[in-house]
Amino acid sequence: MSGPEAIRDQAVAALEAGIALFGREDVLGAHARFGEAYRRAPQLPRVASWYGVTLVLVERNSNLGVALCDQALRAAGPDPELLLNLARAHLALGQRERAIRAVQRGLAEWPDDRSLRAAQEELGRRQRPVLPFLPRANPLNRVLGRMRHRSRGGGRRGPVTPVTLGRVPEGAPPGRADG
Numbered sequence: 522m523s524g525p526e527a528i529r530d531q532a533v534a535a536l537e538a539g540i541a542l543f544g545r546e547d548v549l550g551a552h553a554r555f556g557e558a559y560r561r562a563p564q565l566p567r568v569a570s571w572y573g574v575t576l577v578l579v580e581r582n583s584n585l586g587v588a589l590c591d592q593a594l595r596a597a598g599p600d601p602e603l604l605l606n607l608a609r610a611h612l613a614l615g616q617r618e619r620a621i622r623a624v625q626r627g628l629a630e631w632p633d634d635r636s637l638r639a640a641q642e643e644l645g646r647r648q649r650p651v652l653p654f655l656p657r658a659n660p661l662n663r664v665l666g667r668m669r670h671r672s673r674g675g676g677r678r679g680p681v682t683p684v685t686l687g688r689v690p691e692g693a694p695p696g697r698a699d700g
Contacts, residue, residue: 532562539571546684552579566597570606577613578683586610601627601634608640609683620644620686640687 539554552575558565559572573589576582590607597603604627611619621644627637650657651665 528561529565532558532565532568535561536565536568536571539575543571543575543684544688548575548578548684551575564596566593566600566603569593569596570603574606574609574613574683577610583610583614587614599626599630601631601637605636605640605687608644609686612644612681612686613683617644621647624687635689636687639689643681643686 535554535558539551539558542548542554543551551571555568555572555575558568562568569589570593573586573593575586576589577586580586587607587610590603590610594600594603594607604623608620608623611617611623621641624637624640624644627634628641631637648666648669650659650662651669652659652662655662657663
């Protein structure tokens with residue numbers, strides 16, 4: 522087999538190898554494989570999305586990385602994996618609210634998706650401000666909010682990272698292999 526079909530198959534193989542490396546937290550190795558897949562088949566939404574995430578993480582190329590994630594969503598339509606990748610890219614850029622919105626958008630359509638539910642659990646849910654008549658960012662609301670959180674037994678969890686966001690425990694069904 523040669524030609525476009527072989528190139529697509531090579532891109533999908535590189536993509537799957539990159540996803541496996543990403544799952545083992547080898548972001549540099551994953552980025553290399555995603556880059557290889559992207560050079561072969563930039564039109565595949567999954568390829569563009571995964572490459573976009575690692576562009577943000579490895580090369581700190583936020584403009585192109587987020588653009589690729591957005592482009593993948595526009596091309597493929599809403600998809601749990603692509604929305605989670607967009608959330609990862611936003612989280613890597615410190616845009617937690619945008620990451621939360623991407624996860625919520627996915628859960629609106631796929632409420633039972635295990636990776637999106639895991640991401641939501643990791644990111645947490647915001648409560649109403651303690652003093653709703655003041656802006657959330659008001660120092661008084663922030664201090665009172667921290668006190669409320671501690672009083673309810675909310676300890677500080679480990680940091681949420683783009684690499685571990687949405688990780689489902691062992692035994693979960695594998696991701697799709699199509700592009």
